[in-house]
Each structure stands twice: as C-alpha cells, then as structure tokens.
Amino acid sequence: MGIWIGRGRKARFTYGFDDVALAPGRITIDPEDVNVKWKIRDIEIDIPIIASAMDGVVDTNFAVEMGKLGGLAVLNLEGLQTKYENPLEQLDRIVNAPKDVVTNVIQTIYKEPIKDSLIEKRIDEIKRSGAKVVVSSTPQNAERFGEISVRAGVDIFVVQSTVTTVKHISSQYKSLDFYGFCKKMKIPIIVGNCVSYESALELMETGIDAILIGVGPGAACTTREVLGIGVPQITATCDAAAARDFHYKQTGRYVSVITDGGMRGGGDICKAIASGADAVMIGSAFAKAKEAPGKGYHWGMATPSILLPRGTRIHVGINGSLKEILLGPAKYDDGSQNLVGALRNSMGSCGASNIREMQMCEMIVAPSIRTEGKTHQRAQSVGMGK
Numbered sequence: 001m002g003i004w005i006g007r008g009r010k011a012r013f014t015y016g017f018d019d020v021a022l023a024p025g026r027i028t029i030d031p032e033d034v035n036v037k038w039k040i041r042d043i044e045i046d047i048p049i050i051a052s053a054m055d056g057v058v059d060t061n062f063a064v065e066m067g068k069l070g071g072l073a074v075l076n077l078e079g080l081q082t083k084y085e086n087p088l089e090q091l092d093r094i095v096n097a098p099k100d101v102v103t104n105v106i107q108t109i110y111k112e113p114i115k116d117s118l119i120e121k122r123i124d125e126i127k128r129s130g131a132k133v134v135v136s137s138t139p140q141n142a143e144r145f146g147e148i149s150v151r152a153g154v155d156i157f158v159v160q161s162t163v164t165t166v167k168h169i170s171s172q173y174k175s176l177d178f179y180g181f182c183k184k185m186k187i188p189i190i191v192g193n194c195v196s197y198e199s200a201l202e203l204m205e206t207g208i209d210a211i212l213i214g215v216g217p218g219a220a221c222t223t224r225e226v227l228g229i230g231v232p233q234i235t236a237t238c239d240a241a242a243a244r245d246f247h248y249k250q251t252g253r254y255v256s257v258i259t260d261g262g263m264r265g266g267g268d269i270c271k272a273i274a275s276g277a278d279a280v281m282i283g284s285a286f287a288k289a290k291e292a293p294g295k296g297y298h299w300g301m302a303t304p305s306i307l308l309p310r311g312t313r314i315h316v317g318i319n320g321s322l323k324e325i326l327l328g329p330a331k332y333d334d335g336s337q338n339l340v341g342a343l344r345n346s347m348g349s350c351g352a353s354n355i356r357e358m359q360m361c362e363m364i365v366a367p368s369i370r371t372e373g374k375t376h377q378r379a380q381s382v383g384m385g386k
Contacts, residue, residue, distance in 0.1 A: 016217075016232030017268040021369040023362040025351025031344035035354040038278045040156060040256055041188040041209045043132065046070030047340050048279035048355060049269070049326065050258065051286045053136035053158065054220075054301055055079040056094075056294025056313075058286075059087070060125040062322070065291050067131025069326050074158055074281075075122060076301070077137045077145050082119050083112040087293075094313065095297050102313045103303060110304035114141075116148055123152040134190075136160050139168070139176040146185055158190040162223055162302060162310065163215055165194065166202040182207035193260055195236040200243040200257075210256035212281060213240045217262025219284035220300040223310045233262045234275050234363075241276020241359065265335025266342025273343065273358045274350070284314070285336060289322040333383055 002012035038048045051058050051066055051073035058066075058073045059081055066073035080087035090109045097105040119135075126133045136158035137145040146157055159176070168175040182189050192212020194200050200211055216223035216230035224230040231239075237259045248254050259272035260281040272280050287298035296318040300311015320337055324330065328338030335342060352358035370384055377385030 014232045014235035015365065016234055017262065017264075017271050018370055019232070019365060019367055020234050020271060020363050021366040022270060022274050022346065022350055023364055024349050025361060027351040029348040029351060029353055031341070031348040034344050034347040034352065036340065036343055036347070038256065038355050040190070043155065043188060045072060045132075045279070047326070048273065048277075048343075049339060050074060050134075050279060050281040052218075052260065052281045052283040053079070053160065054283045054287075054298065055081070055087075055091070056220075056287050056298040057283050057292050059293040060122050062286075062289070062291050062293065063126045063133070064129040064131050065322050067126075067129065069323060071326065072132055072134050072156070073286075074134045074136045075126070077119055077135050077149070078114060078141060080109070081122050082114045083110070085118065091293055091295070094299065095295050097313075099313070103309050106299060106303050106313070107306055107309070111306075119145060119148050120152045123149060123154055127153050132156065134158060139164065140173055142176050142181060146181065150185060150187060154187065156188045156190060157185060158192075158212075160190075160192050160212060160301075162227075163194065163229070164192055164203065165199050166206060178203065178206035178208065190258065192258070194240070195231040197239040197243045200240040201247060204243060204247045204253075204255045208255060210258055210278075211240060211244075212258050212260040213237050213277070214260040214262060217260075218300060218311075219261075219264075219316070220298045220314050221261065221302070221311050222300065223302065226308065226310045233259055234271065237272055237275035237277050244276070266339050266346070267335050269339055270343055270346035270358075271363075273347075273355060274361050274363055276359050278355060278359075284316050285325060285339065286322065287316045288319045288336065289325055290318055290320065291322045292318075334386060 002010040005011045047070045049071050053074035053076040063073040132155045134156040138161050142159045188209040190210040191208045195215050213236050240257045244257050256278040258279045259277040269280050298316050299313040303311035324337050328341050330337035347358050350361040374384050377383040
C-alpha cells in the first residue's frame, strides 16, 4: 500500500477533512427524526460533541452549561482550575499578554503546583449541578488524580497525552499500567491520543471505554510543526474505527471512537462521524462561546511545556452563546453555529437514522469540494471563501 517516495521507501496516501465529501443517500430522513445519541459504556449522552480539556475552553461553569445542553465538557486537572483558587487573574494575564511573550507568560503561570483540594472542589462544583463530571490528566498523574477524582464522585476519567501507547519506555518515571488502571478505577475511562490501527487496538485491549483520535490537528496546536508527526483526521479515524469493529467482533466490548481536533465547523463534524467516529472532541469552536473562560482566546494544551512548547495562543473571537454554537439558531453561514443541527441535517440527507448508520454512509475523495463553483464567494471573502 502506498507509493514510492524514494529508493526503498514507500509512503501511503492519507486524507483530511478537505480531501473528502459525503454522498447523499438513496433515501432521506427528516432531521428531527434522526437519533444523535451515543454511549460510553452504560452512560448515554444526548449529543456526540465533547468540549476539550483546555483552559481557554472549559471551567466549571462551562462544564455545567454543556451538561445542561446534552453534551460533555472535560476539565483539565493539570490546568489553571486546579492550580489557583481564583484562576480569573491568571486568565486575564494570558489574554492580555503581548504575542511575542505570551508563551513565556503561560509557562510561568503554569509552574504553580496542582492542589489536591482544588481537584475535589472543582469536581464538586460541577457535580452539584447534576451534570456529568469528566476530568482529564496526563498518564504520569493518572494514578494520583484518578484516586482523588473517584473519591470526589467523577463520572468519566480521561487519560490524555500527545501520543499515547500501551508500551511506553522511560528511565525517568514509572509508566502507567493501563490494564491495572482500568480495573482499579471502575468508572469509564477515555484514553488518547493515537492515530494508528495497531495502537488503537492495543489500547482497546486494556479495557478502556473510549479512545481519542488525533495528533496535532487542533487550531492552537503546533505539534505537527515542532515534531513533524501527525496523520490527517479522516484516515486516522477510519483506522481507529476498523480497530474498534475488529475488537468488538473478537470480544463483544464496544469501545467508542472520538475524533479529537481539526474540525472547523458542522461539515467537518459530519465527516468525522461518517469516517467512523462515535463522537467528536473540539476546542476552538467552543472557545468562541460567551461562556468560555478564555474570552475569545484559545491555547494548546502543550503550550506551557518548559522544554518544548507545542502549542500557541490564538484569537478566535466571541461569536455567540454556547447554546447558539451547539443548538442554534445560527447567526453565521460558515458552519460555526448549530453544530448539532448541521449533523442532523447531514444525517438526514445521507439517509442515516442514527450514528451507527452515519458511519456507513458513502464517502468520496473530493479535493475540489471546497472550491467548485465558489468563485464569487472566494472573491468576496464570504461563505466558503472566508
């Protein structure tokens, strides 16, 4: 598989959101009649959209609002919310920092130690609202924070790093035993990130309940430039979905696939689901919400790294409420609002009555899909020409 790129060296073609399109189905369904619910283990979630664990996107108030609207929001246990009793002052420093020094400002702010008492406090603040509590940590801190989180009543725990594998070799610290961790935690575990069939399958075999797919596609992430690694999201999702289906046939355990990052709007979310995702995780789209703590700014999770930052602060602006972004009504024509409505309409046009059927709709390679017939839009910088 692939083509020769040099003597003795092959590379395979891979595809991102701009390379493909969805073909309409032979039947169509009223968008109001499609079912967009999905599950993590025995937890049913109304909409397949998760807000990513980024400090410019999710705080406790945002998580509560997301829960009320039917989705999930992940709180970063290694971010500002667990380092500072009142993180608003630090958020203001990041937002107002000149762009030539902002990375250094973020690095300095994030040096503050994590406080166990704040982990419990933030979880309780979300839990008292009745929303599902989802929190995230790196593998190095998963054992410690997992124990605190379960005690505080968390519903779902996420273990997340730039690239996650079952076999991690380090002379500096003890690697996380995913098999033992999943058995001990008892609650649903989401793990990421990965982009290959083999890595996804090995992670699924440890007992996880969902897997995050994507290395470097996020709007505020610079991993692909700094490290030169990554696989476009359509191919990465298809490969992970194939691993999920094989694992299910072998074991009877269904591990949900979550495409994480790279989606600009509703159309990309629809393509991610059609590629095999059960849900998507997005950051920049929610950073534009009035409820987001970043006040129209967004920065990558690896930006605070002291040795090798792999993210940056970007300005995305504020274009509406969280409800408008998720459920509408939309005030813009660029797909940035009413994301659930876009998914419902796409599913209806493809003849898919639920997420599983949407995963089986026809996809086509269509490199001209964004430019065909859009000359005036591009010339006037409107619609798809922005």
